[in-house]
Amino acid sequence: xxxxxxxxxxxxxxxxxxKRFSVxxxxxxxxxxxxxxxxxxxxxxxASFDPSQSLATQxxxxxxxxxxxxxxxxxxxxPNYKFGDLVxxxxxxxxxxxxxxxxxLSLTITTMAAYAFSRMRFKGRVAMLKGILLIQVFxxxxxxxxxxxxxxxxxxxxxxxxxxxxxxxxxxYLGGSMGMNIWLMKGFLDTIPRDIDESGMVDGASxxxxxxxxxxxxxxxxxxxIGILSFIGTYGDFILARILLNDVNQYTLMxxxxxxxxxxxxxxxxxxxAGALIGALPIMIIYxxxxxxxxxxxxxxxxxx
Amino acid sequence: MASVTFRNVYKRFGDVIxxxxxxxxxxxxxxxVLVGPSGCGKTTALRCLAGLEEVSEGEILIGDRVVNDVPxxxxxxxxVFQSYALYPHLSVYDNMAFGLKLRKVPKEEIRRRVNEAxxxxxxxxxxxxxxxxxxxxxxxRVAVGRAxxxxxxxxxxxxxxxxxxxxxxxxxxxxxxxxxxxxxxTFIYVTHxxxxxxxxATRIAVINKGILQQLDTPQNLYDKPNNLFVAGFIGSPAMxxxxxxxxxxxxxxxxxxxxxxxxxxxxxVQTYEAHAGKDIxxxxxxxxxxxxxxxxxxxxxxxxSVKVDVTELMGNEIFLYLVSGRNTFVARVDPRSKLxxxxxxxxxxxxxxxxxxxxxxxxxxx
Numbered sequence: 001x002x003x004x005x006x007x008x009x010x011x012x013x014x015x016x017x018x019k020r021f022s023v024x025x026x027x028x029x030x031x032x033x034x035x036x037x038x039x040x041x042x043x044x045x046x047a048s049f050d051p052s053q054s055l056a057t058q059x060x061x062x063x064x065x066x067x068x069x070x071x072x073x074x075x076x077x078x079p080n081y082k083f084g085d086l087v088x089x090x091x092x093x094x095x096x097x098x099x100x101x102x103x104x105l106s107l108t109i110t111t112m113a114a115y116a117f118s119r120m121r122f123k124g125r126v127a128m129l130k131g132i133l134l135i136q137v138f139x140x141x142x143x144x145x146x147x148x149x150x151x152x153x154x155x156x157x158x159x160x161x162x163x164x165x166x167x168x169x170x171x172x173y174l175g176g177s178m179g180m181n182i183w184l185m186k187g188f189l190d191t192i193p194r195d196i197d198e199s200g201m202v203d204g205a206s207x208x209x210x211x212x213x214x215x216x217x218x219x220x221x222x223x224x225x226i227g228i229l230s231f232i233g234t235y236g237d238f239i240l241a242r243i244l245l246n247d248v249n250q251y252t253l254m255x256x257x258x259x260x261x262x263x264x265x266x267x268x269x270x271x272x273x274a275g276a277l278i279g280a281l282p283i284m285i286i287y288x289x290x291x292x293x294x295x296x297x298x299x300x301x302x303x304x305x
Numbered sequence: 306m307a308s309v310t311f312r313n314v315y316k317r318f319g320d321v322i323x324x325x326x327x328x329x330x331x332x333x334x335x336x337x338v339l340v341g342p343s344g345c346g347k348t349t350a351l352r353c354l355a356g357l358e359e360v361s362e363g364e365i366l367i368g369d370r371v372v373n374d375v376p377x378x379x380x381x382x383x384x385v386f387q388s389y390a391l392y393p394h395l396s397v398y399d400n401m402a403f404g405l406k407l408r409k410v411p412k413e414e415i416r417r418r419v420n421e422a423x424x425x426x427x428x429x430x431x432x433x434x435x436x437x438x439x440x441x442x443x444x445x446r447v448a449v450g451r452a453x454x455x456x457x458x459x460x461x462x463x464x465x466x467x468x469x470x471x472x473x474x475x476x477x478x479x480x481x482x483x484x485x486x487x488x489x490x491t492f493i494y495v496t497h498x499x500x501x502x503x504x505x506a507t508r509i510a511v512i513n514k515g516i517l518q519q520l521d522t523p524q525n526l527y528d529k530p531n532n533l534f535v536a537g538f539i540g541s542p543a544m545x546x547x548x549x550x551x552x553x554x555x556x557x558x559x560x561x562x563x564x565x566x567x568x569x570x571x572x573x574v575q576t577y578e579a580h581a582g583k584d585i586x587x588x589x590x591x592x593x594x595x596x597x598x599x600x601x602x603x604x605x606x607x608x609x610s611v612k613v614d615v616t617e618l619m620g621n622e623i624f625l626y627l628v629s630g631r632n633t634f635v636a637r638v639d640p641r642s643k644l645x646x647x648x649x650x651x652x653x654x655x656x657x658x659x660x661x662x663x664x665x666x667x668x669x670x671x
Contacts, residue, residue, distance in 0.1 A: 204404050205378070206378075209407065213403075
């Protein structure tokens, strides 16, 4: 009997050991991956507190003579330091404005288009869907010159949408981001049973009422996801903003920050790092606010589940 | 409260004809069940009536108004879907109130109607819950409640019980019947389950391949099926069919199946005489095939030799699966029957209760 018990005990303990071992291995890998991805961020944090303004001389993660000097300079609070009339706060405001507006507009257009693609049957529906996907294959970058010329000529006719205007930039962003999002949204809409629409129809709702009262509330998870992705995408864009905006006051954050690194013998890496960190704040705040909203399964219970 | 009329209604999807020249009159306060195998067009017919599909041809009337071009919301109907189609983000109360709110019914009136419907269905204490917090049966009730509060002229049910388990289905069947009694409104109910049809309907429309086969009361449908399809579809276990010939011999009229011959009793001869010599299909329901030891008194019995293939003991009765030559068929016999698997035996056909169909047209010969 004891023999049997021992064997069994040994087996059990070895299973326990195996379990623990595998957890340990996973932990090591996880820690390594986290360190790998967090290191650049740590470096930027470190650089932002390093007054030496040079990446080359920065030898340790915890800078010598750590100070808030870079932050003071960034906001123009250092009397011994001038970098012209650069307006960091304004850039952040511009960025938030451009990203915010284009996100809201993009969500509106995307949702309505996806609803039509998902629920209505019309000629050319499939061709249009495929077309949207196909266009999406080419990166915006390829069309850079064309976009520049387009917006330039647009501005000749409607100055409010021309070069160096936020409206023009937003318009370009809208065109760029829509395709993928329409597909994403349509995919989600297709999972919402049509019975809900039909039930609404019999209940007396118009197409718009069905969309607004019955379908839209169910789209919240995907709206949040697409909204965040689209906001981050436009907030972090450099190329389009760089070529379409040419007045320092109109710059978005990404374009503005680049100035700090542009001077040939005058790079201000410390100030750049401080600006980058502060610039990341809006996105972090949005993430934290909305993380609870990203819940799926809201359609559960609509049909038998 | 209103009658419903289908007048020469066709519905085509491309080359497929889902509803083929449907003519149907549903009286006021009637409980009409559309029944048929899946894909027979019964749901399509209902959706045409609801306005969710456009008819390709013909007219649909609610009351005496042609509703072909009337949108669903103005047809004054309510529909219960197979999937319930509750609005997942709204509470039970709001689900039921939704249609009324759209119609700008005063708040107090909405409250009164929702509470009343909730009382009828016994879901008063669920009003604050979300659909996902409800069981299947409760969701079903909410779906029905949503229809009730609208106080429509016509209720449409699209296989409302098929997602429920067997026990609940029986219970809800009785409740829907009671509801019909109580509301005194026209009910049109689609199902593929002939038991549901038989138990609830005042009249049943049997549909197959888009064509209306027979429209009659449940009892008539069972006793006098018009054709082979109706005979086979209504009743469980289904009617037994034996292909054969009508033959005259020695002054008697016989049904000759090739394996056995049955004499048609004199009282029925006149009906079938004209068809002597023709190919026919002989039909008899399982309950009219008896164990020879338990033949009810006063019936004209014809004995047939069989081999017992399978027995199914149900408690109050026994189903015997029998083989006679090329024919296999079912008998529903007295529970005291001693017949066992593998036995050679004799069974008695009740020759007062049988059906004969023309083999070519599949129509009943009467």
